[in-house]
Amino acid sequence: MEIKHLNFSYKKKEIFADFNAKFIGDQLNVIIGSNGAGKTTLLNLIYGFIDRPASAMIDFPSMSNIIYKFQNMSFFDELTVKQVINFFKSMNDHTVAVTNAQVSFYNEIIKELINTKLRSLSGGEYQSVMVYCTSIMERELYLFDEPLSGIDSYIENLILDLVESLVVEKKKKVIMTLHQLAKLNSLQAHIVFVGNKKCVFQGNLSQMLQAADTDDIDIAFKRMRQAVSC
Numbered sequence: 001m002e003i004k005h006l007n008f009s010y011k012k013k014e015i016f017a018d019f020n021a022k023f024i025g026d027q028l029n030v031i032i033g034s035n036g037a038g039k040t041t042l043l044n045l046i047y048g049f050i051d052r053p054a055s056a057m058i059d060f061p062s063m064s065n066i067i068y069k070f071q072n073m074s075f076f077d078e079l080t081v082k083q084v085i086n087f088f089k090s091m092n093d094h095t096v097a098v099t100n101a102q103v104s105f106y107n108e109i110i111k112e113l114i115n116t117k118l119r120s121l122s123g124g125e126y127q128s129v130m131v132y133c134t135s136i137m138e139r140e141l142y143l144f145d146e147p148l149s150g151i152d153s154y155i156e157n158l159i160l161d162l163v164e165s166l167v168v169e170k171k172k173k174v175i176m177t178l179h180q181l182a183k184l185n186s187l188q189a190h191i192v193f194v195g196n197k198k199c200v201f202q203g204n205l206s207q208m209l210q211a212a213d214t215d216d217i218d219i220a221f222k223r224m225r226q227a228v229s230c
């Protein structure tokens with residue numbers, strides 16, 4: 001999956017100018033960047049919410065083969081968690097295998113919420129349910145926009161295990177956005193750093209630290225925010 005020479009503006013506001021990046025099929029892809037850099041816009045372009053410029057977006061699956069967990073996903077509040085899970089399951093053509101991490105996530109987090117109506121969930125519980133529901137859909141590409149937003153540090157790790165298991169166990173393609181940079185220390189991730197309307201870096205964490213000439217991820221982030229394109 002590759003983006004070549006992408007230009008994109010919202011009316012007069014330019015978001016991407018000759019943006020180039022690759023996403024790797026058999027690795028977890030993590031988009032990072034400052035607030036307002038364009039991470040969600042990039043996911044919207046990949047999904048097709050915003051019309052994809054065909055010549056710039058190469059080898060991405062079609063919308064019907066992508067499941068996208070939006071930043072603020074919302075559902076009918078009167079449904080219970082069980083009803084929402086069943087709704088997601090009903091959109092699969094057939095029964096699908098689940099990963100060990102999905103089973104653990106269900107047992108540790110979802111099970112005790114199963115008969116709760118969505119309107120009675122806390123923000124973090126709601127987020128956990130939406131990430132779980134997205135993960136049980138059978139698609140070629142999974143997009144998660146800030147799946148750790150509002151999540152406590154224990155469940156953060158369970159969510160990352162769950163997302164990674166889609167890549168490792170199910171051989172799915174996954175692209176997520178992330179603000180919790182320290183989490184990159186424990187992930188085998190391909191990082192795409194969006195800044196200054198370009199991809200300012202792509203590669204793994206040690207390459208990113210090396211490129212920024214530091215062993216501190218926050219310093220690397222600060223140094224790269226305004227760097228020139230990759």
Ligand SMILES: Nc1ncnc2c1ncn2[C@@H]1O[C@H](COP(=O)(O)OP(=O)(O)OP(=O)(O)O)[C@@H](O)[C@H]1O
Binds near residue numbers: 033038040041
């Ligand atoms: N529909 C829209 N119309 C006009 N401008 C928009 C629209 N959506 C987003 N923007 C602007 O585009 C820029 C990029 O927004 P985007 O949501 O992609 O950033 P982001 O990197 O995901 O930010 P954050 O980390 O805060 O979630 C922002 O300046 C935002 O104000």
